Amino acid sequence: MTALPTIVAKAPRRFYIETWGCQMNELDSQRMAGQLMQQGILPTRAPEEADVILLNSCSVRDKAEQKVYSRLGEYRLFKRQNADLLIGLCGCVAQQEGERALDRVPDLDFVVGPARVGELAQIVSRRRQGERVVATGFPEERTYDIDAVARSGEYKGMVTLIEGCDKNCTFCIVPTTRGPERSRPLANVLAEVRHLLDYGFQEIELLGQTVNHWREPGGDLDFADLLEAVATLPGVCRLRFITSYPRDFTPRMVEKVGTHANICPYLHLPVQSGADNVLRRMGRGYTREQYVDLARQLRAARPDLALSTDIIVGFPGESDDEFEQTLGLVEETRFASLYAFKYSPRPGTAAPRLGAPVDPDVASERLQRLFARQETIQKEINLSLVGKEYDVVVTGWGREPGMQMGRTPCHRIVHFATGAEPADLGSVTRVRVAGALTHSLKAERV
Numbered sequence: 418m419t420a421l422p423t424i425v426a427k428a429p430r431r432f433y434i435e436t437w438g439c440q441m442n443e444l445d446s447q448r449m450a451g452q453l454m455q456q457g458i459l460p461t462r463a464p465e466e467a468d469v470i471l472l473n474s475c476s477v478r479d480k481a482e483q484k485v486y487s488r489l490g491e492y493r494l495f496k497r498q499n500a501d502l503l504i505g506l507c508g509c510v511a512q513q514e515g516e517r518a519l520d521r522v523p524d525l526d527f528v529v530g531p532a533r534v535g536e537l538a539q540i541v542s543r544r545r546q547g548e549r550v551v552a553t554g555f556p557e558e559r560t561y562d563i564d565a566v567a568r569s570g571e572y573k574g575m576v577t578l579i580e581g582c583d584k585n586c587t588f589c590i591v592p593t594t595r596g597p598e599r600s601r602p603l604a605n606v607l608a609e610v611r612h613l614l615d616y617g618f619q620e621i622e623l624l625g626q627t628v629n630h631w632r633e634p635g636g637d638l639d640f641a642d643l644l645e646a647v648a649t650l651p652g653v654c655r656l657r658f659i660t661s662y663p664r665d666f667t668p669r670m671v672e673k674v675g676t677h678a679n680i681c682p683y684l685h686l687p688v689q690s691g692a693d694n695v696l697r698r699m700g701r702g703y704t705r706e707q708y709v710d711l712a713r714q715l716r717a718a719r720p721d722l723a724l725s726t727d728i729i730v731g732f733p734g735e736s737d738d739e740f741e742q743t744l745g746l747v748e749e750t751r752f753a754s755l756y757a758f759k760y761s762p763r764p765g766t767a768a769p770r771l772g773a774p775v776d777p778d779v780a781s782e783r784l785q786r787l788f789a790r791q792e793t794i795q796k797e798i799n800l801s802l803v804g805k806e807y808d809v810v811v812t813g814w815g816r817e818p819g820m821q822m823g824r825t826p827c828h829r830i831v832h833f834a835t836g837a838e839p840a841d842l843g844s845v846t847r848v849r850v851a852g853a854l855t856h857s858l859k860a861e862r863v
């Protein structure tokens with residue numbers, strides 16, 4: 418009798434993705450993960466175990482760009498143990514660097530810009546056949562397979578409304594790295610939202626660099642119509658959208674935010690500066706007064722609204738007085754949270770020509786003052802919430818044993834004790850706020 422051959426189980430191939438930057442990049446990483454999983458390549462949390470490593474990069478600030486190159490330097494060492502390892506540079510740095518990245522990092526296998534993410538599976542196959550692929554640029558036809566997205570997280574499903582940006586703010590590299598603005602047709606957006614609802618997501622997050630500038634391609638519908646269409650779909654418990662551009666907010670959009678209870682009372686509305694002269698040099702297209710007035714209208718429509726914002730300190734030519742005006746705006750508007758950064762010159766942008774550079778020590782000192790002011794305001798706001806009850810979506814486990822975390826509809830982080838029965842991740846549980854920290858709330862389950 419002939420002996421049966423021994424079957425040796427082959428370990429599955431693994432991939433590891435590191436993601437920097439905004440929610441758009443987060444969703445692009447989910448799209449890339451989905452394509453690899455369709456090829457039978459499974460995720461790993463350990464880059465040293467991976468057969469494919471993808472760095473999904475951000476180039477909004479210089480630091481993020483330097484970091485991705487230093488990470489590429491670290492990961493290429495893994496090729497000594499695994500000759501089959503493929504390393505890909507993806508995202509905004511990939512678009513910006515293109516061919517140059519292959520010259521700079523000899524072990525880099527391919528480069529994929531944000532508009533070419535849907536082609537990853539073919540790019541990996543082409544590399545396995547020997548080609549070092551550079552897939553950048555903004556083709557008219559783009560692949561977007563909603564079934565090939567590895568939706569991570571139990572509760573939030575993300576949907577892109579707009580790719581790219583046409584605004585050309587003078588400090589920003591996004592129009593170069595993500596290309597001209599393109600809205601997705603409403604029918605495609607609704608199909609993806611329905612798909613996410615069937616999948617069981619509680620919360621839908623609509624994405625775009627200027628999400629409220631969405632327009633039906635070739636039609637008359639605008640973002641207010643889209644909000645109406647998505648918010649009234651059966652099963653949408655929570656609806657968010659990010660990032661809104663102040664100048665593009667219309668009274669109809671404000672009205673929709675006020676009318677639909679399932680639109681979350683949280684809005685990220687980047688102001689960037691509180692001084693009209695700086696806003697003009699930034700090319701933002703609105704004044705401080707217009708911004709403050711919009712915030713007032715939004716709060717009148719939705720009194721429980723939590724506003725967050727972005728601020729750049731040390732923009733070229735920013736004077737002490739202009740910075741003081743920004744502090745004054747923060748004081749007046751009382752943001753629930755604030756993301757502030759020191760200005761970082763980006764290649765090909767106009768801002769460096771629009772004013773003298775601000776001394777880095779002065780910019781650092783301004784940033785610290787801004788954070789200190791905001792922390793006081795934030796703590797005061799959070800303290801005013803003690804005693805209120807919220808339905809929070811359970812998002813994870815706390816650092817301490819017996820604690821869980823969740824998000825309120827207004828997007829605040831809540832820490833609460835699990836009690837006898839821990840709440841399921843992704844479920845909704847009711848809590849009462851018992852204490853306030855600067856960046857989060859402490860609560861008890863009700």
Ligand code: SF4
Binds near residue numbers: 582590
């Ligand atoms: S709106 Fe301005 S800051 Fe925002 S992505 Fe477009 S150019 Fe950049």
